[in-house]
Amino acid sequence: MTIENEQITPADAAIVSSGTGTKGPEERDLPASLKEEMDLCLQILREVLGEFDEKLLAKFDEVREHALNASAERFSGILTDTNPNQDDLQKVVDIIDKTDVHEAQLLARAFTTYFHLANLCEENYRVSVLHSREAAVDDTQAVDPVNEMTCAYHQLINEMGPAKAKELLDQLEFHPVFTAHPTEARRKAVEGKIRRISQLLATHELLGGSDKKENSRRLFNEIDALCRTSPIA
Incomplete structure (x- = not known):
């Protein structure tokens, strides 16, 4: 459930089901195909984290669930938390504050991959x-x-006529701006893994039987490698 006419942004809607049966209102608003793909990625990521360290997986799930609850309250317009006296965002802060540096680095890498x-x-x-x-x-x-x-071009012609529209368009200047957006500054090693994961996801639903199992195995390996790759040089 969302506030009327408000669109959930990707960053605010934690987006995928946690695997623990808990789903926020913003998760149910996702298109089915998008949600299925995100559920698949989360499922594999949780398997990767579980194989690496069960405690890391438990902390990842705990932080994520509290973040989901906080997000659900923000966008629902009404109080939906079954425990209104609990500040879920503060819970996340408390968990991270009690985590040592090494565990915090692993948790940060898990969420970066996520x-x-x-x-x-x-x-x-x-x-x-x-x-x-x-x-x-x-x-x-x-x-x-x-x-x-x-x-826009045809609307301009309809409103001003061809001559005036051409005169206005002739005055336009194009100034490209190059920005250091985080998605453009990713390491090549990370970018390559993300590209391969994208290709595997594109064919996943088209496959069946042993081919689909092989696709899932390769997805696991790529997500595992992505999780182990440092996001900075």
Whole structure:
């Protein structure tokens, strides 16, 4: 459940089910295909963490569940926490404060991997939606409703006429700005693993039998490697 007309942002909606049966309202609002892919990634990540250290997995689940509860309260518009006297966000802070440096580093790496996977699933879903929209557009149409530039151009002509529109467009200046966005500053080693995970996810649902098992095995290996790779040089 969300506040009317408010869209849940990817960063705020923890997005995937925890594997413990707990789901926040924002999780149920996700498109089915996106949620299935995110559930798969989380399931494999939890297997990776569990094999590495059961205590790390338990702490990962605990922090994530408290964060989910805090997120659910923020976006529901009403108090949905079964324990209203418990500050879930403060619980997360308390858990991290009691964690030693080595464990905190492992936990940070686990959540870094988690958010890499969540962002990847989102990107894949966004691309698939755009492709679906483009495929539905007749190539004989004067205006492509998917392409905002063509819509704006035709609206400009309708409002000002061709001559005035051309005069205005001739005055436009294009100044590209290059920013150091975190997603662009990822290490090449991390980027390569994310790219391979994306390719495996793209074919996962199309496979069956032994091919799907092999795909899942390779996903496990890539997510395991991603989790073990330092995000900085």
